[in-house]
Amino acid sequence: MDIHYISSERLTIERVGQLLANKTPIALSAEACERITRCRDYLDSKMESQKEPIYGITTGFGSLCNISISADELGKLQNNLVMSHACGTGDRVPSEIVRLMLLLKIQSLSYGHSGVQLITVQRLVDFYNNDVLPVVFQQGSLGASGDLAPLAHLSLPLLGMGEVEVDGLVISAAEVLEQFGWEPITLHSKEGLALLNGTQFMSAYGVWSLLKAMRLSNQADRIAAVSLDAFDGRIEPFCDEVHIVRSHRGQLTTARTMRSLLEGSEILAQPKAHVQDPYSFRCIPQVHGATKDTIAYVSSVLENEINSVTDNPTVFPEQDMVVSAGNFHGQPIALVMDFLAIAVAELGNISERRTYRLISGSRGLPSFLVANPGLNSGFMIPQYTAASIVSQTKGLCMPASVDSIPSSQSQEDHVSMGSNAATKLARVVDNTERVLAIELFNAAQALEFRRPLRSSAAVENFVAAYREVVPYIDNDRVMYPLIDASVRFLQRRG
Numbered sequence: 001m002d003i004h005y006i007s008s009e010r011l012t013i014e015r016v017g018q019l020l021a022n023k024t025p026i027a028l029s030a031e032a033c034e035r036i037t038r039c040r041d042y043l044d045s046k047m048e049s050q051k052e053p054i055y056g057i058t059t060g061f062g063s064l065c066n067i068s069i070s071a072d073e074l075g076k077l078q079n080n081l082v083m084s085h086a087c088g089t090g091d092r093v094p095s096e097i098v099r100l101m102l103l104l105k106i107q108s109l110s111y112g113h114s115g116v117q118l119i120t121v122q123r124l125v126d127f128y129n130n131d132v133l134p135v136v137f138q139q140g141s142l143g144a145s146g147d148l149a150p151l152a153h154l155s156l157p158l159l160g161m162g163e164v165e166v167d168g169l170v171i172s173a174a175e176v177l178e179q180f181g182w183e184p185i186t187l188h189s190k191e192g193l194a195l196l197n198g199t200q201f202m203s204a205y206g207v208w209s210l211l212k213a214m215r216l217s218n219q220a221d222r223i224a225a226v227s228l229d230a231f232d233g234r235i236e237p238f239c240d241e242v243h244i245v246r247s248h249r250g251q252l253t254t255a256r257t258m259r260s261l262l263e264g265s266e267i268l269a270q271p272k273a274h275v276q277d278p279y280s281f282r283c284i285p286q287v288h289g290a291t292k293d294t295i296a297y298v299s300s301v302l303e304n305e306i307n308s309v310t311d312n313p314t315v316f317p318e319q320d321m322v323v324s325a326g327n328f329h330g331q332p333i334a335l336v337m338d339f340l341a342i343a344v345a346e347l348g349n350i351s352e353r354r355t356y357r358l359i360s361g362s363r364g365l366p367s368f369l370v371a372n373p374g375l376n377s378g379f380m381i382p383q384y385t386a387a388s389i390v391s392q393t394k395g396l397c398m399p400a401s402v403d404s405i406p407s408s409q410s411q412e413d414h415v416s417m418g419s420n421a422a423t424k425l426a427r428v429v430d431n432t433e434r435v436l437a438i439e440l441f442n443a444a445q446a447l448e449f450r451r452p453l454r455s456s457a458a459v460e461n462f463v464a465a466y467r468e469v470v471p472y473i474d475n476d477r478v479m480y481p482l483i484d485a486s487v488r489f490l491q492r493r494g
Contacts, residue, residue: 005029035112042317043115078192085152088137100204114194135163143330143418147201155195160184197311205422225261230446250292255285265456280353294343330418334401337421348435352386437486
């Protein structure tokens with residue numbers, strides 16, 4: 001069986017996608033175990049000789065940082081931290097994102113700068129490998145001081161508290177620990193902070209959305225190729241010469257992809273009565289390409305984040321240092337998640353415009369893409385639906401990262417709101433997937449009115465696969481199951 005070993009090897013976005021898709025079990029490497037143990041031993045030794053207070057280890061938290069805690073209450077301090085911070089609310093975090101939170105928290109703790117016990121990290125590994133997924137809620141993090149509330153819910157089951165999902169059922173963590181024969185973890189000094197500080201909630205949402213955005217970016221090109229041929233569009237705007245003189249990588253890549261997808265199309269080879277196409281077709285390389293470039297940039301930032309230590313204080317055994325700083329602050333990823341939301345939203349924005357053009361009764365296509373409009377409304381209302389979704393998405397693209405509300409008696413006086421950026425991004429990605437699915441629904445229908453001419457092999461094969469789940473529409477019928485089937489078709493194609 002393939003096992004992914006948590007080590008100093010860099011965790012890439014693509015590798016995360018593979019681990020999630022294949023449900024690959026993970027294990028701590030010998031190197032990671034040694035780093036974790038060395039840091040914990042150093043911290044225990046440090047506390048025996050340290051007379052000055054160490055934030056969060058021998059003091060309270062946040063604005064209570066000047067209150068010292070006695071040595072015999074340090075474990076209780078950490079337990080209290082986890083319990084008191086589990087104040088999440090709202091919708092539950094989807095199970096696959098909780099799995100990702102576990103993976104990223106394990107990765108961050110494995111570097112040996114957090115002061116946790118080896119057994120604590122190993123239990124998180126046990127949760128991950130056995131699909132014991134803590135119940136976590138979407139609302140409650142400010143995106144600085146770490147994702148405190150969500151990570152508290154992620155950590156409660158280590159103590160035998162809270163709830164977990166196993167095999168689709170939500171049960172008490174205490175019951176699950178008993179079933180697996182696991183003893184509740186007794187937290188030592190610093191461990192509660194190490195578990196709750198960090199950006200793993202934001203990062204998990206960001207990585208999940210990024211992986212989906214990568215897929216949607218590729219699918220947007222393929223769907224746009226179907227629409228372009230169905231609309232009897234021109235290929236000249238996609239020639240290399242145009243895009244080389246502007247030299248944005250994503251733009252050139254998109255143009256080449258579109259030419260490749262449409263190579264050999266009989267429809268494309270027909271003489272055109274029109275001189276140029278609307279922007280939603282003619283500017284596909286510029287718009288889709290800009291999203292590709294944004295995805296590449298956001299990927300580089302998020303990949304740095306998931307390979308980082310983001311709890312506080314940070315422990316450096318070799319330098320004999322325990323530093324209270326701010327690596328938990330989500331600003332670096334809050335900004336790019338807002339950016340990615342805008343970029344993905346634009347895939348949906350231009351997609352809806354192509355859908356509108358296809359139903360508009362121009363270029364030989366019947367109004368609303370049915371042979372007998374009037375008696376039939378045809379594809380009138382799917383475009384309404386797409387327009388509604390796009391409008392909602394535009395509202396969701398207001399950047400969350402421009403806001404900050406002080407907390408903890410203003411000790412935490414600037415926060416990133418990265419958690420809100422993350423959850424909004426996930427909604428934008430889901431919305432865009434639905435809009436693209438509606439475009440494909442329309443484009444496949446429109447293509448039939450170009451018969452007997454054929455499109456390219458790539459387009460015809462794509463549409464043939466689509467037709468296995470979504471039929472051609474002769475007369476009005478209930479549409480919503482077909483839109484749902486179209487969404488699921490995109491989800492399955494990867």
